[in-house]
Amino acid sequence: MDALAAALRSARLVTVTGTGGVGKSRLAARLVADQESAHGWVELAPVRDAQFVEYAVAEALGLTDHTTRSPREALLERPAGLPPLLVLDGFEHLAGATAELVAELLRRLPGLRVLAVGRRPLGLAGERLFPLAPLGPDEAVELFTRRAHEQGVTVADGPEVRELCRRLDGIPLALELAAGRLRALSPAQLLERLGDRFRLLTGGGRDALPRHQALRTAIGWSHELCTPAERxxxxxxxxxxxxxxxxxxxxxxxxxxxxxxxxxxxxxELLAQSVIAREDGPAGPRYRMLDTVGAYGALWLEAAGDTARLRRRHRDWYLGLAAWCELEWFSPRQREVAARVAVELPNLRTALEFCLTEPAQAHLGQCLAGSLWFCWVGCGRLAEGRRWLERSVALESGYERSRLKALWVLGYVAVLQG
Structure with missing residues (x-):
């Protein structure tokens, strides 16, 4: 960690690179926790569309805007509102858009430093690369035995444990997934079951999966050891x-x-097995699935032919949430509604995108974009709201009420933008 801190002192752009599950985000989180200066942490993994990179950055920094300016313009025109360090986590699927934004921010804001975290470099001039290697043998054993202890299992450092850590290449996520199985299996049994279970799946989609063999093995084998309900x-x-x-x-x-x-x-059970992680916040616990683990689950969902049905259920839940928030906006719970919408934005965007890319669901996209008027107008997201609303009203839905509401909200947003 000292080496990463030194790199940040000597370069304005440092990119921590390494395979999925190697601990890049954890290292960055430890670094900024030890920093006395303020920082902004931007989660880019949930962002599916390159056009929303600048929105995610502005959102994470608490910048709101009620004009026709784009989030990028708001960032550049309000340097006093920016922290000296910006952390961009999980950018690799949006590398082009992220690199373009970072280049402009660094050029226009001389006091800014950027710590990028991903599986590949941004490819910008002056970028200092900080490749993160897997754990060494002793570190891997220490992590594995510590995680085992947290599961209530005592594991001694011995040949089987060392061979297991070696076979998993010292990748922290792979080790944690393996340790999550020690309540049911011994290290010797885990060794016997090692195998690349990704071969069970055929067809496309493999680009979304981790390329490192040991991590693919650990995820696939952890999945195989799940009960049917857990899978x-x-x-x-x-x-x-x-x-x-x-x-x-x-x-x-x-x-x-x-x-x-x-x-x-x-x-x-999935939480105990490190398949998902828990995050505690003011509104209670929330859960997160790492993109490498989620990609494997998405393949199985597709193989089962159940993706469309689950995406419809996801859409319906967030349609209902938007409707509830709209009703509660003018109530004593307004602050709670604003906080809830902020944390649910990645899922609301996913639901909107699903609606607006399926012609038969255009009216639902119009309904959702219109119901979120309070998010666009009251929470400083006029530019983003206008994008969704314009896309929705451009579609012929056959449902005049939903389209008229979206048109009305679009007009209101346009008036506020001036």
Missing amino acids: LLWARLSVFAGTFDLEAVEYVCSGDGLAAADVLDVLS
Whole structure:
């Protein structure tokens, strides 16, 4: 960590690179936690569209705008509102748009430093690369035994444990997934079961999966050791973007082999096995699935032919959430509504995109974009709202009421922008 801190002192752009699961985000989080200066942390993994990179940055920095300016212009015109360090985590699927934005920010804002975290460089002049290697043998064993202890299992440092850590190439995520199985299997049994289970899946989509053999092995083998209910929930959770709460999971993922009453128990098992992570916030616990783990679940969901149905359930939940928030906006719960919408934006965007790319659902996209008027108008997201609204009203839905509401909100947004 000292070496990374030194790199940031000597370069304005440092990119931590390494394979998925090697601990890049964790290292960056530890670094900024030890920094005395302010920083902005931007989660780019949930962002699916390159045009929303600048929106995600502005959102993470708490910048709102009620003019026709783009988020990029707002960032550049308000340097006093920016922290001295900007962390961009999980940018690799949006590398081009991220590099373009970073280049302009660094050129126009001389006091800014950027720490990028991803599997590849941004490719910009002056970029200092900080490749993160997997753990060494002793470090890997220490992490594995510590995670085992957290599971209530005592594991001694011995030949089988060292061979297991070696076979998993010292990748922290792979080691944690393996340690999550020690309540049921011994290290010797885990060694016997090692194998690349990704071969069970055929067809496309492999570009979304981690390229490192040991990590692919650990994820596939962890999936194989799940119960049928755990595998089912793992696959269904892949439709979420960013974080999600228990209520959403119970609605979206239950049914057809998984009772709503069982969702909490199955979710808790996936948490214990490090398949998902828990984040505690003011509104209660939320859960997150790493993109490498989620990509595997998405493949299984597609193989089961269930992706479209789950995406419709996801859409329906967030349509309902938007409707509830709209009703509660003018109430004593307005602050709660604003906070809820902010944390749910990745999922709301995913639902909007799904609606607006399926002609038969155009009216639902218009309904959702219109219901979120308070988000666009009251929470300083006029430019983003205008994008969604213009896309929605351009579609012929056959439902005049939903289209008229979207048109009305679009007009209101345009008036406010001036």
